[in-house]
Amino acid sequence: MRISFCAQTDPAPWLAALRQHLPQAQVDVWHSGAARADYAMVWAPPQQFFDEQTALRAVFNMGAGVDALLQRQIRPELPIVRLNDAGMGVQMAEYVCHALIRHTRDFALFEAQAQQGLWQEPPVLDRTDFPVGILGLGVLGEQVARAVQHFGFPVLGWSRTERRLDGVRCLHGQAQFAEFLAGTRVLVNLLPLTPQTENLLDRATLSQLRPGAYLINIARGRHVVDEDLLALLDSGQMAGATLDVFRTEPLLAEHPYWRHPRVTVTPHIAGRTVLQDTVLQIAAKISALRKSEPIEGLVDRARGY
Numbered sequence: 285m286r287i288s289f290c291a292q293t294d295p296a297p298w299l300a301a302l303r304q305h306l307p308q309a310q311v312d313v314w315h316s317g318a319a320r321a322d323y324a325m326v327w328a329p330p331q332q333f334f335d336e337q338t339a340l341r342a343v344f345n346m347g348a349g350v351d352a353l354l355q356r357q358i359r360p361e362l363p364i365v366r367l368n369d370a371g372m373g374v375q376m377a378e379y380v381c382h383a384l385i386r387h388t389r390d391f392a393l394f395e396a397q398a399q400q401g402l403w404q405e406p407p408v409l410d411r412t413d414f415p416v417g418i419l420g421l422g423v424l425g426e427q428v429a430r431a432v433q434h435f436g437f438p439v440l441g442w443s444r445t446e447r448r449l450d451g452v453r454c455l456h457g458q459a460q461f462a463e464f465l466a467g468t469r470v471l472v473n474l475l476p477l478t479p480q481t482e483n484l485l486d487r488a489t490l491s492q493l494r495p496g497a498y499l500i501n502i503a504r505g506r507h508v509v510d511e512d513l514l515a516l517l518d519s520g521q522m523a524g525a526t527l528d529v530f531r532t533e534p535l536l537a538e539h540p541y542w543r544h545p546r547v548t549v550t551p552h553i554a555g556r557t558v559l560q561d562t563v564l565q566i567a568a569k570i571s572a573l574r575k576s577e578p579i580e581g582l583v584d585r586a587r588g589y
């Protein structure tokens with residue numbers, strides 16, 4: 285069995301871990317003209333990779349989102365497998381709880397006050413006044429919902445098909461989108477980027493959130509219409525945003541998000557790919573596929589995720 289590795293990262297530790305968990309495999313870094321492999325582990329590979337690697341039996345994406353991969357021409361019968369959590373869920377939960385609590389408990393204000401030696405106490409937080417709406421109740425959205433629930437915030441969720449999560453007001457489909465938005469004050473985006481979800485967070489949808497809404501976007505930059513978000517922040521209709529993902533990454537130096545007083549920017553780090561968890565998961569899935577056993581995380585190309 286031959287495995288091809290194609291990602292813009294130092295391959296050495298990945299190859300070592302793959303060889304440890306699949307000792308029978310020949311694992312190589314892909315280069316043009318490389319021998320044809322049976323399986324591939326990739327992040328943002330060039331089209332040439334698929335043009336040349338015509339014997340693949342499955343391709344493993346080194347992340348949860350497959351939007352970039354689905355831009356490539358890949359033969360329709362080749363299974364594409366995304367990461368299921370693989371250590372990202374706990375990071376996403378940490379990130380969202382941090383942004384949520386920083387906002388609701390006024391930590392940015394205290395940092396500013398401390399600079400001036402100012403001792404001022406705000407009113408006690410009524411967390412029922414900050415319902416958290418999670419767009420996407422998949423592998424990561426569900427874990428974020430659980431973590432937020434732990435802090436006593438009311439939680440709503442929105443998905444494509446019907447979901448049931450204890451203690452979460454689960455809504456789904458276009459028909460229930462307005463109800464979801466109207467009940468949400470802190471919006472967390474964990475949707476995959478698909479033709480149906482691109483530009484979903486525009487003026488029309490963000491305006492339906494409760495007044496003083498806060499956005500936490502940890503999915504993809506192309507979900508948000510930046511000009512609309514900035515206009516709603518500037519008008520005071522929205523209170524702020526914590527953004528991890530952007531249309532162009534790295535975020536351009538001149539982008540207004542960098543200097544906006546109520547926007548926090550992070551460099552796409554909400555859920556990092558964890559080497560050991562990722563290699564263990566992919567190695568287990570390759571072993572399962574070789575025994576014709578079912579695996580989780582097969583991408584449905586028609587759905588786009």
Ligand code: NAP
Pocket residue numbers: 347348349350367368369372419420421422423424425442443444445446447457474475476477478480481502503504528529552553554555556589
């Ligand atoms: P997932 O398990 O596939 O879950 C996706 C969720 O979105 C599902 O609940 C799905 O509904 C819902 N959904 C999809 N299309 C929808 C639509 N048109 N309308 C309403 N709901 C829709 O994905 P995941 O593993 O949780 O990952 C989510 C995304 O997080 C990834 O696609 C990626 O873009 C992003 N991500 C970002 C980082 C980062 O570092 N910032 C790291 C990892 C992942 P159903 O339940 O009905 O299928």
Ligand code: GLV
Pocket residue numbers: 346347348349350555
């Ligand atoms: C990262 O953004 C991922 O999709 O895993």
